[in-house]
Amino acid sequence: MTSTHPATRAARAGTHTRPGGAPPLVPALHQTTVHAYPDLASLHRVLDGEDHGNVYYRFGHHNGHVLEEAVADLEGAADAVSTASGMAALTGIVTALVETGGHVVADRNAYGGTRSLLETDLPRLGIDVTLVDGTDLADVARALTSRTRLLLVEALTNPTMRVPDLPALARIAAAAGVTFAVDSTFATPALLRPLEHGADLVWHSIPKYLGGHSAAMGGIVAGRADLVGRIRQSVVHVGATLGPFDAWMALLGLKTLPLRMRAHTRGATAVAGFLAGHPAVTRVHHPGRPDHPHAEVVTRLFPGGTGGMLSFELAGGRPAVDELIRRLGPAIPLSPSLADVATTLVHPATTTHRSLPPEDLEVLGITDGLVRLSVGIEEPADVVAELGSALA
Ligand SMILES: Cc1ncc(COP(=O)(O)O)c(C=O)c1O
Known part of the structure; x- marks a missing residue:
């Protein structure tokens, strides 16, 4: 190995080193876009889901998975997927769960960026949106149709701090066969776990409380494994994966x-x-x-x-x-x-x-x-x- 040219050694530095000794207390940062495999069979086993491992950053990576496990645990969720931002999390939810011709019902008391995506982008994709007062159960129930795929509310609304009745909304959504997703950015699993109140999905903007120090960007969706699996696939397709460094910093924030x-x-x-x-x-x-x-x-x-x-x-x-x-x-x-x-x-x-x-x-x-x-x-x-x- 040492007989190769310095340019060759520089290009290969660190690629084959194995961490030795006791594991680090803080999970290591895997700031790499890709992993190296010794042969086709071992790569294929990971791609086919037979072996645990990571392949390419956009498909998911170690630091993202560590954060996802931690948030899923705090939210009481079967699974979670991290995303490049809160808006990427919402985009993943919508693209995975709503088809052209589908319908979304959302609380009008939502973050302005959420409103922009719902009112500007979704109609262009042939998805109708009805805005309601999420604290008025009759208004929500009236808005649901046979085409409705998603009901979206914020647990504490931005900025007038309204508080929708999540268990009642969950019952209405379940009776209509509609997926109920809660933006819990203001609340966090330290104060409220929407899944325990009947929500199917909970999502967050990470730079807010989960990260907590205005340093890490990102988003995360947690919930039922089948739904999160579909959202993960959409996130990979649109390329909205969270970066390893942001995931690593978010985990440090999450600890407190x-x-x-x-x-x-x-x-x-x-x-x-x-x-x-x-x-x-x-x-x-x-x-x-x-x-x-x-x-x-x-x-x-x-x-x-x-x-x-x-x-x-x-x-x-x-x-x-x-x-x-x-x-x-x-x-x-x-x-x-x-x-x-x-x-x-x-x-x-x-x-x-x-x-x-x-x-x-x-x-x-x-x-x-x-x-x-x-x-x-x-x-x-x-x-x-x-x-x-x-x-x-
Ligand atoms: C309640 C809420 N949800 C979602 C978002 C969007 O998250 P991000 O900015 O990470 O895309 C924000 C951003 O301010 C927010 O306040």
């Missing part, structure tokens, strides 16, 4: 998820209480408030709290939001994502939901004065004090 969700819940509860009593604030949307419109569902589904998300309306409208953002930065920055360990905020009307026309924003209660706050894991009194002086 329950701990973080307790701290996020504690912070958001304190901040919501403070904002509810502030004269500059006309409305607070937080599922933990006793005056929340779905308080009974919250008590039933979220015994351990509802996490760090809340939104509130400023009496002074957009100019007041602008002023608040200037005063809060850089301690609490305007940052168009959520679920970081540090507190951040967005103006949904002009960021997450900017693709929606004004009449849709009005129906959703996304006013010009609405601020969405993602409360981090800092000491709650500090966040309250910062908000207090900025609002003064």
Whole structure:
């Protein structure tokens, strides 16, 4: 081997080394797009599913599988598939489970990107979409037809924190033979496991709470093995595979998820209480408030709290939001994502939901004065004090 040219040795460096000794405590990062096989038979056994192994990145890889096993375990799912982003997860669900001529029913109180995919892309593929109020069971039941393949809701909606009754929706979907998929990005399996409440699938945007540190991109879908198998195939076909490094980082984040969700819940509860009593604030949307419109569902589904998300309306409208953002930065920055360990905020009307026309924003209660706050894991009194002086 050592008699070969340095260029040859450089090109082959590491390819045939075997890890020795005890396994690493943190799973190794397999940042490779392909694996090397000694002969055709062993490659074919893996391709045919007879042997365990990985072949080519897009088909799935070690770090993706480690993350998938961990999330499936937390969600109580038979299987999970990781994807390049949350939107790739939704694309995988739809392309795997809905055919041209099919129909999707979705809560209109969903993330703006979800709405864009549903309202812009699916109709072009010949898939009809009906938007409903996911908290109005009669509205949902009315919308289902013999062509309906999917019912989609968010466990906690973005940004007005509505809380659909998952067990009731699951019963309606099951009676109609419709797959029920829940975006649980805001809730996480630390607080809610939608599959235990009758959902067929649960999916997440990883850069939010699962990753937790605004560093790893990705998405993941967990649920029944037959459904996840079909979604995995679609994800491989469209090439929406999660990268190994993002999967590796997401796993590190996942390890502290329950701990973080307790701290996020504690912070958001304190901040919501403070904002509810502030004269500059006309409305607070937080599922933990006793005056929340779905308080009974919250008590039933979220015994351990509802996490760090809340939104509130400023009496002074957009100019007041602008002023608040200037005063809060850089301690609490305007940052168009959520679920970081540090507190951040967005103006949904002009960021997450900017693709929606004004009449849709009005129906959703996304006013010009609405601020969405993602409360981090800092000491709650500090966040309250910062908000207090900025609002003064
Ligand atoms: C609730 C929710 N679902 C899905 C998504 C989409 O995920 P991603 O940005 O990872 O594609 C987002 C993104 O902000 C979100 O907030």
